[in-house]
Amino acid sequence: xxxxxxxxxxxxxxxxxxxxxxxxxxxxxxxxxxxxxxxxxxxxxxxxxxxxxxxxxxxxxxxxxxxxxxxxxxxxxxxxxxxxxxxxxxxxxxxxxxxxxxxxxxxxxxxxxxxxxxxxxxxxxxxxxxxxxxxxxxxxxxxxxxxxxxxxxxxxxxxxxxxxxxxxxxxxxxxxxxxxxxxxxxxxxxxxxxxxxxxxxxxxxxxxxxxxxxxxxxxxxxxxxxxxxxxxxxxxxxxxxxxxxxxxxxxxxxxxxxxxxxxxxxxxxxxxxxxxxxxxxxxxxxxxxxxxxxxxxxxxxxxxxxxxxxxxxxxxxxxxxxxxxxxxxxxxxxxxxxxxxxxxxxxxxxxx
Amino acid sequence: xxxxxxxxxxxxxxxxxxxxxxxxxxxxxxxxxxxxxxxxxxxxxxxxxxxxxxxxxxxxxxxxxxxxxxxxxxxxxxxxxxxxxxxxxxxxxxxxxxxxxxxxxxxxxxxxxxxxxxxxxxxxxxxxxxxxxxxxxxxxxxxxxxxxxxxxxxxxxxxxxxxxxxxxxxxxxxxxxxxxxxxxxxxxxxxxxxxxxxxxxxxxxxxxxxxxxxxxxxxxxxxxxxxxxxxxxxxxxxxxxxxxxxxxxxxxxxxxxxxxxxxxxxxxxxxxxxxxxxxxxxxxxxxxxxxxxxxxxxxxxxxxxxxxxxxxxxxxxxxxxxxxxxxxxxxxxxxxxxxxxxxxxxxxxxxxxxxxxxxxxxxxxxxxxxxxxxxxxxxxxxxxxxxxxxxxxxxxxxxxxxxxxxxxxxxxxxxxxxxxxxxxxxxxxxxxxxxxx
Numbered sequence: 001x002x003x004x005x006x007x008x009x010x011x012x013x014x015x016x017x018x019x020x021x022x023x024x025x026x027x028x029x030x031x032x033x034x035x036x037x038x039x040x041x042x043x044x045x046x047x048x049x050x051x052x053x054x055x056x057x058x059x060x061x062x063x064x065x066x067x068x069x070x071x072x073x074x075x076x077x078x079x080x081x082x083x084x085x086x087x088x089x090x091x092x093x094x095x096x097x098x099x100x101x102x103x104x105x106x107x108x109x110x111x112x113x114x115x116x117x118x119x120x121x122x123x124x125x126x127x128x129x130x131x132x133x134x135x136x137x138x139x140x141x142x143x144x145x146x147x148x149x150x151x152x153x154x155x156x157x158x159x160x161x162x163x164x165x166x167x168x169x170x171x172x173x174x175x176x177x178x179x180x181x182x183x184x185x186x187x188x189x190x191x192x193x194x195x196x197x198x199x200x201x202x203x204x205x206x207x208x209x210x211x212x213x214x215x216x217x218x219x220x221x222x223x224x225x226x227x228x229x230x231x232x233x234x235x236x237x238x239x240x241x242x243x244x245x246x247x248x249x250x251x252x253x254x255x256x257x258x259x260x261x262x263x264x265x266x267x268x269x270x271x272x273x274x275x276x277x278x279x280x281x282x283x284x285x286x287x288x289x290x291x292x293x294x295x296x297x298x299x300x301x302x303x304x305x306x307x308x309x310x311x312x313x314x315x316x317x318x319x320x321x322x323x324x325x326x327x328x329x330x331x332x333x334x335x336x337x338x339x340x341x342x343x344x345x346x347x348x349x350x351x352x
Numbered sequence: 353x354x355x356x357x358x359x360x361x362x363x364x365x366x367x368x369x370x371x372x373x374x375x376x377x378x379x380x381x382x383x384x385x386x387x388x389x390x391x392x393x394x395x396x397x398x399x400x401x402x403x404x405x406x407x408x409x410x411x412x413x414x415x416x417x418x419x420x421x422x423x424x425x426x427x428x429x430x431x432x433x434x435x436x437x438x439x440x441x442x443x444x445x446x447x448x449x450x451x452x453x454x455x456x457x458x459x460x461x462x463x464x465x466x467x468x469x470x471x472x473x474x475x476x477x478x479x480x481x482x483x484x485x486x487x488x489x490x491x492x493x494x495x496x497x498x499x500x501x502x503x504x505x506x507x508x509x510x511x512x513x514x515x516x517x518x519x520x521x522x523x524x525x526x527x528x529x530x531x532x533x534x535x536x537x538x539x540x541x542x543x544x545x546x547x548x549x550x551x552x553x554x555x556x557x558x559x560x561x562x563x564x565x566x567x568x569x570x571x572x573x574x575x576x577x578x579x580x581x582x583x584x585x586x587x588x589x590x591x592x593x594x595x596x597x598x599x600x601x602x603x604x605x606x607x608x609x610x611x612x613x614x615x616x617x618x619x620x621x622x623x624x625x626x627x628x629x630x631x632x633x634x635x636x637x638x639x640x641x642x643x644x645x646x647x648x649x650x651x652x653x654x655x656x657x658x659x660x661x662x663x664x665x666x667x668x669x670x671x672x673x674x675x676x677x678x679x680x681x682x683x684x685x686x687x688x689x690x691x692x693x694x695x696x697x698x699x700x701x702x703x704x705x706x707x708x709x710x711x712x713x714x715x716x717x718x719x720x721x722x723x724x725x726x727x728x729x730x731x732x733x734x735x736x737x738x739x740x741x742x743x744x745x746x747x748x749x750x751x752x753x754x755x756x757x758x759x760x761x762x763x764x765x766x767x768x769x770x771x772x773x774x775x776x777x778x779x780x781x782x783x784x785x786x787x788x789x
Contacts, residue, residue: 032729032737034640036722043752046726047560053728054483060728062641062737065747082637232750257752260518260525319471321479325560326752 030081033061033302037071037088038184040117040251041288044327045088045310051321052309058302063088068184075291076101085296085303089289090117090184091191093348108294108347112307112338114316116328118252118277118285119189121176122262124244128170130265134283136166137267138197140174141226143219146203154203157221173225177236178249180228188286189249190218193267196283237262252277252285253326277328285328294345307342311335409768413761419550419563420511421503422477422539424456428489428496435496444490450482453504460544461535472532476539478505480564503548505563508755510536514545518754525754553762557730558744562755565748567763569730573643573723573738574712574770580647580734581654581711586704588651589658593700596659597666598688617656624653625717633721640722641737649717654707661703665696698785705778709771715742741767 035045042065053060066074068089075087076097093111101109121132139145140162144154148164162169179186198204198217207213220226229236233250240248241261248262252272255264264272268283276282290310297303309315315322316338318329330338340346432455433447454474458464464473481504488502489495505511509527512518513536518525520533528536539545556566592613600606628649632638638645669692677687718724724743731738739747741763748760 030639039750042726043560049726050560050728063726064641064722064724065726065750066724082633082640233752234750253752257527257754258525259522324475 031301032059033086033300033306034084035061035063035086035088036066036074036084037064037086038068038090038288039065040068040090040184041088041114041290043253044114044288044322044325045290047321047325048306048310048315051315052302052306056302056305056309058305061086061302061306067182068187069182072097072291073100075293076104076106078104079106079293079295081300083293085293085300086306087291089291090286091187092287092289093291106293106295110292110294110297110341110345111348112290112292112311112342113330113334114288114290114310114327114338115322115330116277116285117188117288118272118282118328119185119192119249120252120255120264120272120284121193121247121249121267122240122255122264122272123247124240125261125263127172127244129263130162130169130247131269132169132265132267133166134193134197134268135201136162136169136197137193138201138217139165141176141220142194142198142217143221144216146201152203152206154216157223157225160225172245175243175246176226176249177229177239177246178226180230185249185251189284190220192284192286194218194220251326252328256326274328278331288327292345294347297345304342304345307345311339311342406768409761409764413758413763413765415515415517416553416758416762417550418547419552420506420514421546421548422506422510423501423503423544423546424453424477425459425499425501426452426456426485427499428452429455430496433496444493444496445486447486447489448482449485449489450479452485453477453481460539464535469531472529473535476507476510476532476535478507478561478563480559480561481505503546505552506545508562508753510545511563512754514540514547515758517758527754553759557728558726558739558747559728560726560751562751562753562759565756565759567741567744567766569727570739570741570744570763571766573646573727573731574740576643576731576734576738577646577650577740578708578712580644581650582704582708584647584651585654585658585707589655589704590662590700592655593659593662593666594688594693597663598692599684613656613659617660619653620716621653621714622716622720624649625720627652628717629720639735639737641725641727641739642735643723643731643738643740644734645721646718646723646738646740647734649721650711650714653714653717654711657707657710658700658704661706662696662700665699665703666692668699669695695787698781702778702782705774705781709774709778712740712770712774713742713767715740715746718743741770 033049035049037045042063045063049061049063052058064071064084068087068091071084071087072089072093075084077083093109098109101107121130121137123130139157140159142157145157145159147153147155148158159165159174161171161173163171165174178189181187195214195217198213204213204216207216229239229248233254236248236250237254237258240246247265252274255262255272256274266272270276270282272282272284277285290307292303292307297307312320313335314320316327316329316335317323318332320329323329329335429452432451433449434451435443435447454470457473457477458470461473464470484504485502506514513520513526513528513533518527520526520528521530526533536545552564553566555568556564557569559565596606596610628645632645632648633640638648673691673695674687677691678684682690715724718740722737723739724746725737725739726747727737727739729736745760745763745767748756748763
């Protein structure tokens with residue numbers, strides 16, 4: 001057993017050397033693209049990355065699914081090989097994030113719009129299809145709503161049933177499963193559905209102050225009728241299958257894949273279909289973006305080629321393979337703009 | 353002698369005494385039977401839950417071990433491939449193989465002519481078929497110009513239909529339209545669709561095409577990560593345990609360290625991930641997503657487990673062994689390394705294996721160090737970006753394609769298989785080498 005004791009000591013020494021040696025390698029060049037960000041863009045970005053890795057002489061980009069906010073935080077942490085090159089986002093970058101980037105020396109950010117995603121409100125096919133309006137969504141889910149008794153003040157949301165919100169809706173309790181605030185889907189839902197439905201309600205417009213209006217419009221109720229289910233859209237679909245009374249909020253591609261189990265509610269009379277979202281008729285849809293560090297595009301091999309593949313007609317075009325995966329393509333004019341930006345690496349204008 | 357003890361009541365007839373005792377006895381037996389029934393019930397319900405879980409996973413996952421494939425006659429015509437005369441490896445690798453696949457499908461269904469219809473027809477075969485063909489031709493360049501018959505993976509929509517996971521038409525979850533269903537029926541009638549063993553599932557890295565996605569990348573990532581964890585945490589853990597158990601003086605500092613080690617074993621694993629992000633990546637600048645960093649983080653998590661198990665193993669060695677060794681004149685170090693350590697080693701190894709099994713199933717701390725990522729290339733060193741098996745399962749579970757559901761379950765089966773093997777190794781080590789005193 002003497003030898004094994006020696007072996008143990010040697011293994012410890014070896015381990016220590018490995019760590020020290022790897023510290024020296026840490027700053028070495030990186031020969032693959034590092035991408036972080038939105039879990040909504042992840043299924044599209046990964047398809048492009050895989051094809052890019054197979055077809056080009058570059059390695060396959062590494063794509064982390066961190067959520068839009070988490071991704072932009074990593075993205076804005078600095079310039080250098082240990083920081084990601086591209087952030088996927090399911091909402092435009094915020095002014096605060098641009099400032100954070102600038103503080104860390106990232107002044108030139110290229111913004112490429114890649115397409116649209118529809119946010120659907122869906123329920124089990126065993127329940128009646130809902131015909132929602134943005135107003136009804138707001139009234140059903142906001143923390144504070146105008147007093148239904150007509151006093152003109154804001155009260156804690158008293159609605160328990162969809163029928164209370166809108167007499168045309170079925171007699172079902174309000175139970176909505178949706179993403180948490182870290183998700184880009186949630187940001188877009190708050191902005192498009194909630195803010196959209198809150199527009200034109202006199203009691204809220206009377207608040208005057210824009211920040212106050214936004215806070216009232218975009219704060220969801222916390223009494224258990226809106227349930228945060230995490231960033232896993234499949235989980236929401238599974239829960240909807242099990243519970244016909246519940247309504248789920250998730251991305252269009254999951255509706256497309258699970259059309260046997262769940263049905264999309266119409267919003268303001270528009271069904272969440274590929275055509276309606278693409279045409280801009282469906283109100284709860286949002287653009288998706290890539291943010292690229294220009295400084296990295298010049299240093300890490302393959303970034304330009306990856307962007308070229310991403311924005312190419314065979315990927316992002318109306319019949320491209322991303323459309324097959326559920327991305328709603330850009331109109332021709334916007335596609336041309338995206339291709340031009342990607343080719344020229346044109347940084348976004350400094351003002352937000 | 354005990355003054356409180358009363359003499360038996362002589363008026364009580366002995367039959368009466370017996371009756372009281374028997375009544376009490378029956379109650380005591382009943383109570384015991386009830387307790388046993390409760391115990392049995394909890395064991396049975398536990399086994400039922402486990403059985404239900406395993407059966408669900410196995411039922412959902414078994415079909416992923418086979419893949420629906422299409423038999424196609426492929427004309428490797430240099431013109432269709434876009435090859436000139438001088439066909440070297442570089443040119444061969446960049447030729448248009450998907451065009452060959454499309455041409456082959458077109459020959460099977462000459463009546464399909466419209467652009468949209470051709471597109472729908474081509475969607476029946478996997479988008480990766482061209483890459484498989486490419487690898488085949490690059491390995492055997494003499495195939496160019498010949499007609500070969502090959503089984504190529506069908507698209508996941510066809511796979512799901514053929515395996516009966518979805519029905520026909522959108523109401524039953526099917527993604528194929530009427531025309532596509534008719535073509536598939538025709539292919540089935542011709543015997544050109546069959547289930548084949550899914551080699552790609554075991555040899556490929558991750559992919560967004562379910563028919564191309566495999567667990568080899570995750571498995572190798574897990575292997576590198578566990579290697580780093582074992583190499584770091586086993587020697588450190590055993591050394592720490594030997595020092596604390598055999599050499600350390602008894603004082604407040606040592607007590608303080610012991611309390612901390614026990615507390616560390618109970619810290620939620622995500623905390624180690626945050627620590628790893630702050631120390632290994634942000635401070636030391638180690639590469640994100642590398643199994644090396646994952647291994648470092650998991651060593652921190654595994655160390656307390658190994659130290660505690662190793663100390664228990666050392667404590668189980670009877671003092672007489674130590675005293676005998678010291679009595680015949682060995683130094684304390686000789687006593688530990690010649691006599692105590694060999695006897696404690698099986699227990700230490702068992703602890704290490706159980707710690708490793710825990711590390712193998714861990715995914716939360718790896719999110720922080722960037723190992724929750726889409727990585728196609730199979731890692732070849734611990735510094736390459738990699739993911740691990742539990743993360744692969746998590747990523748597939750989050751994918752919209754239906755075909756990933758069965759692959760998720762299949763990957764869970766493989767991970768459970770690894771865990772079972774490791775735990776069995778621990779049991780075997782214990783029963784084979786452990787000495788009882």
